[in-house]
Amino acid sequence: MKFNFLAKEKNNIVNYEKAPAFSLTSEYELYAAVVTTSLNASFYEKDTARLDRIKDLINKCDPVFVAKLAIYARNEMHMRSVPLVLIVELAKIYSGDSLISKMIVKVIQRADEITELLAYYQMANERNDIKKLNRLSKQIQKGLATSFNKFDEYQFAKYNRDGVVKLKDALFLVHPKAKDEAQQILFNKIANNTLETPYTWETELSQLGQVKFFNEAEKQKAFTQKWEELIDSNKIGYMALLRNLRNILEANVSGFHIAKVSDYLSNEKAVLNSKQLPFRFLAAYRELKALNYKYTTMLLDALEDAVMMSAQNIKGFDINTAVVIACDVSGSMQKNISPKSKVMLYDIGLMLGMLMQNRCKNVVSGMFGDRWKIINMPKRAILANVNEYYKREGEVGYATNGYLVLEDLISRKEIVDKVMLFTDVQMWNNAYTKDSFANSWNRYKKIAPNAKLYLFDLAGYGQVPINVEKNDVYLIAGWSDKVFDVLNALDDKNSALNYINRIEL
Numbered sequence: 001m002k003f004n005f006l007a008k009e010k011n012n013i014v015n016y017e018k019a020p021a022f023s024l025t026s027e028y029e030l031y032a033a034v035v036t037t038s039l040n041a042s043f044y045e046k047d048t049a050r051l052d053r054i055k056d057l058i059n060k061c062d063p064v065f066v067a068k069l070a071i072y073a074r075n076e077m078h079m080r081s082v083p084l085v086l087i088v089e090l091a092k093i094y095s096g097d098s099l100i101s102k103m104i105v106k107v108i109q110r111a112d113e114i115t116e117l118l119a120y121y122q123m124a125n126e127r128n129d130i131k132k133l134n135r136l137s138k139q140i141q142k143g144l145a146t147s148f149n150k151f152d153e154y155q156f157a158k159y160n161r162d163g164v165v166k167l168k169d170a171l172f173l174v175h176p177k178a179k180d181e182a183q184q185i186l187f188n189k190i191a192n193n194t195l196e197t198p199y200t201w202e203t204e205l206s207q208l209g210q211v212k213f214f215n216e217a218e219k220q221k222a223f224t225q226k227w228e229e230l231i232d233s234n235k236i237g238y239m240a241l242l243r244n245l246r247n248i249l250e251a252n253v254s255g256f257h258i259a260k261v262s263d264y265l266s267n268e269k270a271v272l273n274s275k276q277l278p279f280r281f282l283a284a285y286r287e288l289k290a291l292n293y294k295y296t297t298m299l300l301d302a303l304e305d306a307v308m309m310s311a312q313n314i315k316g317f318d319i320n321t322a323v324v325i326a327c328d329v330s331g332s333m334q335k336n337i338s339p340k341s342k343v344m345l346y347d348i349g350l351m352l353g354m355l356m357q358n359r360c361k362n363v364v365s366g367m368f369g370d371r372w373k374i375i376n377m378p379k380r381a382i383l384a385n386v387n388e389y390y391k392r393e394g395e396v397g398y399a400t401n402g403y404l405v406l407e408d409l410i411s412r413k414e415i416v417d418k419v420m421l422f423t424d425v426q427m428w429n430n431a432y433t434k435d436s437f438a439n440s441w442n443r444y445k446k447i448a449p450n451a452k453l454y455l456f457d458l459a460g461y462g463q464v465p466i467n468v469e470k471n472d473v474y475l476i477a478g479w480s481d482k483v484f485d486v487l488n489a490l491d492d493k494n495s496a497l498n499y500i501n502r503i504e505l
Helices: 026-034 049-060 063-075 081-093 099-107 112-124 138-150 153-158 167-174 181-192 201-209 216-233 238-243 245-250 255-265 268-274 278-289 296-311 345-358 382-396 403-412 437-447 483-489 496-501
Strands: 020-023 317-328 360-368 372-374 418-423 452-457 473-477
Touching: 026 049, 026 063, 026 473, 026 496, 049 081, 063 081, 063 099, 063 496, 081 099, 081 112, 081 138, 099 138, 112 138, 112 167, 138 167, 153 181, 167 181, 201 216, 216 245, 216 255, 238 245, 238 255, 238 268, 238 278, 245 255, 245 278, 245 296, 255 268, 255 296, 268 296, 278 296, 278 345, 278 382, 296 345, 296 382, 317 345, 317 403, 345 360, 345 382, 345 418, 345 483, 360 382, 360 403, 372 382, 372 403, 403 418, 403 437, 473 483, 473 496, 483 496
Parallel strands: 317 360, 317 418, 418 452, 452 473
Antiparallel strands: 360 372
């Protein structure tokens, strides 16, 4: 299936900065909105606006595309909440074949996603009576029943939480058919609340937290021993380790155990299997930078090594391909991606930009706001580079004058192959001259006819500053380094939508 990039009717629209913009098809707008959302308020949209827009776009899109987008968002972009939204909202308007159930089986990757999906189903359908999940969609029921056979006792016990919908509730509701006798015994344990308590860092620390200690020194010693025991157990997941590096340092564990943590963090197989979004490494790095412990630098080095490992699979460009990387540091990019996160869109753009810079041989990089400034960094220290950019953002101001990246190339008559902007694509000209992003690109194409422009949309607001239907302009959206897989799949006859549509149901 092939989708046009733009609506057939080119409406005269403006972006959130009141600058001229171009609209996208429903499929392209949904793609950009989905892969750039944490379902929290963005700079330009209120709390429910993004969710409402996604629901509206689902109604306008091909159901098969919506299903494939949900699978892409979960399995390749490593998003958890929004794929469940796509399932439930699509199920409201689509029935008749096995599309929904197939979609569910491919999206559900953790045991708690079974109950999370049902909780959203209950909320989305405004079920307020006693039997809130009565009359469950048959296709949702079928998909969840199949998904029950994907998990073992440890996985069920780990996520057997006291939420609005419990695993026991889900089991009774969807009636999964056990694949063998052992699975039936497991289902009986879920029903009888007799799942064995799993050995996890959460359960172990929770139990220790309930112990009364004689004094603070005794408590410190107990937590040191517990963290060392947890590290030796090799049962702390990669994300849990990233999030607990500060706690591990504060627990004053031995240098041997810090070395063990560092080795695991920078282990190539562990890094690739962890499927961490790039900004997770940055968040951990910044948390550690502020600490004054004797082993802090060892962990900082391990995080740099981990990011280098994660970048290995990114297909960069050789010495014969000239690349410009421009990171948007405007005011609208300085918005936290969620209320509980210290990470901003600004950080994500810098992180992705530095990852790509690391993989290119012939590259110039910099940042733009009121001005465009080239700030070339060494390739080795990706996280340190991001931090350096972060400290210097005020040097270019806070507008979104992306056109200046192109005007600089024109003025220097510099011919490059690829221009990449990491941005919320809310371009405008704060000097209010006739120059616009689209005009600058059209002028640049006259001196560099083979150049290609890539807009990495980090916000998904639904408009673009240039017609992406022609002149070698592409829109790619998302916060994961997997966006570079899309980049390398693009040519004159492809789009990000074609990449998603390759997914089999």
